[in-house]
Amino acid sequence: MVKVTFVAADGSETSVEGEEGASVMQTAVANDVEGIVGECGGSMMCATCHCYVDDAWISKTGERQHDEDDMLEGAASEVRETSRLSCQIKLDQSLDGLVVHLPDEQF
Numbered sequence: 294m295v296k297v298t299f300v301a302a303d304g305s306e307t308s309v310e311g312e313e314g315a316s317v318m319q320t321a322v323a324n325d326v327e328g329i330v331g332e333c334g335g336s337m338m339c340a341t342c343h344c345y346v347d348d349a350w351i352s353k354t355g356e357r358q359h360d361e362d363d364m365l366e367g368a369a370s371e372v373r374e375t376s377r378l379s380c381q382i383k384l385d386q387s388l389d390g391l392v393v394h395l396p397d398e399q400f
């Protein structure tokens with residue numbers, strides 16, 4: 294299992310365990326983490342899984358892809374350097390302890 298901590302816009306933290314191979318979005322939805330909707334189920338069609346990767350983890354999650362850039366243009370909240378679609382971050386042991394921050398809105 295891979296531990297992921299979600300930090301809401303108000304600073305509250307929720308830590309959950311995700312399965313290797315699952316995406317950060319799937320892990321949030323499976324654990325009822327508020328702030329990640331994942332409306333399209335992970336097919337890069339909605340941007341309701343927008344998150345900000347914590348600075349300490351950005352080198353491990355890698356850079357966002359061109360397709361993510363396109364989709365994030367329609368995101369409800371400000372897009373930053375650390376913005377990712379959480380459905381595109383797949384969990385493996387190198388991400389154990391991952392911290393992501395949640396935007397204040399997804400719609």
Ligand code: FES
Pocket residue numbers: 318330331332333334335336337338339340341342364378379380381
């Ligand atoms: S779940 Fe829709 S873009 Fe990630």
